[in-house]
Amino acid sequence: MPSPFEYAPAPESRAVVDIKPSYGLFINGEFVDGHGASFKTISPATEEVLAEIAEADEADVDAAVRAARTAYDKVWSRLPGRERAKYLYRIARIIQERSRELAVLESLDNGKPIKESRDVDVPIVAAHFFYYAGWADKLEYAGHGADPRALGVAAQVIPWNFPLLMLAWKIAPALACGNTVVLKPAETTPLTALLFAEICQQADLPPGVVNIVTGAGGTGQALVGHPGVDKVAFTGSTAVGKAIARSVAGTSKRVTLELGGKAANIVFDDAPIDQAVEGIVDGIFFNQGHVCCAGSRLLVQESIAEDLLERLKARMSTLRMGDPLDKNTDIGAINSGEQLKRIRELSEVGDAEGAERWEVACELPTKGFWFPPTLFTGVSQAHRIAREEIFGPVLSVLTFRTPAEALEKANNTPYGLSAGVWTEKGSLILKMASSLRAGVVWANTFNKFDPTSPFGGYKESGYGREGGRHGLEAYLK
């Protein structure tokens, strides 16, 4: 691809991180050996092995849950809210202090561009702890009853797309409300959670308040199914979310689920067009499209479709794909070989069903997992690429003529996590927002996150909200 600009490589230094050859589980304030088979975590950009990670078996999970229970009974539930707050403030401050280290480690283990881990993930992580720290001594003001109380031990299972951010969304409100936690990071991205364990040690957080168990699906099942947990919080696929909902049936465990999405990003003919193009790009290519709320279905008003697509393709052609640690990189690596396979398969289904594929012509690195920014036109609502979550940098483009048609198409999905609306007309934004069956609606922007703002889905995108005053409800009775 000819480009008027050539960028010199601008890699962020790896020297700031100190990756150990192997990591244990973090139980009761200490790193201990796991009893399952260990596994390797790799850099998806190079397939370089980063570290050997312990796998928690059922006995390890049991030990972690017991540690959390003891910490809850003996320490954490007895601590006044304002003292709990101070631990959370300490954690927030240490995250700010060690922000570059966390950002580099996240990009190494996950494959996301350093500019995202550095400017989005890590700052929001610190802000999330800061925000919920402030709730710890104000729970009676939160509108969840006069005497809100903690649930007990929370089992938390998080995905690989925003490893540290999802950890913050789970742990900060849980601790603020007085719960203790056992958290399982995703199999492919355990490293920042383990560094977070060190941060808990630096903050002198009482042992057992936060426990981190690494492993794959089996570890997660053991944790969610453990009779000693009072609360299950899961972020991940809708299929696993449904399995969790079934597994807790008949128990008293409280559950929140933040699952998949197939968000419509709706562009009307009066939209600020260049701003909309940026929003579409941000909506689907942010974090390689590994975003549950990604704007993966572009609904564009027919009259401007041709012009918009031309501008969109031109913009996509300027995206820089490559080394996640390079400060100029826009698109990093796909997180795993398994995920790359799924993106390829669904894209091939798109070809087979008659949609027209267009992808950015760029050279892919020979090692690691890569998929170029791609869009499909001529997509109908029946196509699988319009219905199923691809969870990759693949945009399906559909058109509409009237607001009513846009609404019908946008809501024609089992999901309901997010949506986008682009128009200069305020009343239309609000009309669309009030009729869209989605938990978050972005107007003339996309993929915005803030600790004060609740996030979560309608329908099969899960239930419960994370963030904001509403996010406390999941951890209080």
Add this chain to the structure above:
Amino acid sequence: MTPSNARIDVRKTYKLYIGGAFPRSESGYSYEVLDSKGKFVANAALASRKDARDAVTAARKAFGGWSGRTAYNRAQILYRIAEVMEDRRPQFVQAVSQSEGLSAAKAGGVVDEAIDRLVWYAGWADKITQVVGNANPVAGPYFNLSTPEPTGVVAVLAPQASSLLGLVSVVAPVIVTGNTTVVVSSYDRPLPAVTFAEVLATSDVPGGVVNLLTGSAATVGPWLAAHMDVNAIDLTGVAGDTALATDLEVAAADNLKRVRRAPAAEPDWSLDQGLEPMTAFLETKTVWHPIGV
């Protein structure tokens, strides 16, 4: 007799805090500050009418920037004040002990409470809107949202007895929401307030957000109460003086200042003060917008 080889300590000049600087009173007046046993400690600046007017000008100048900061940023700055206070804890314990005649242990408890109160208010910066604002389900196709906004420049007559905890308890709720303030400290016990101002000056609080005058609420209060560029006044510092409080309320009526009235007696500052110290200095703004294609 002082042994000839003893080191003579360097004493601090206690000054006003206006617009981020520490000037003496423009009047050149000062007054003797005594400790709880009646022993001379220092000369504090005696704020004049002109000092009060300068302070209001500084507070007004700072209002746009401070109220325009994100709530998250204000939260972090208030928390930073608490961090720096904790770091200078021994100095505050000594100052409170000297001013209020408390044992070191009791003064320590008061300082801890003052630091914790700042932390408490820090957390409110990005939560008060979520607790006192809301969407209103009006009977029509309209989006309708009410949110709190800071009133503006708030004059605060700080408590006379509680020189630090009381001061923090009336200043933090005013600034956390984005107001700026002119504070008149306790007359007899002004020194912890000056030390607090030194903490503010090194805690990322922009100059002019808090302006601190040492002196008499009875002298300076009326000028602030009558000042047409002051939006609100907290009369806590004249608790129990009904006649003066009434005069100040009358003067405040000229531009309909929001008045936080003087209590009959100084409150028990160890208790949770609730939301009222913040909501007293907030306006509610309601925005309507039609919904429809």
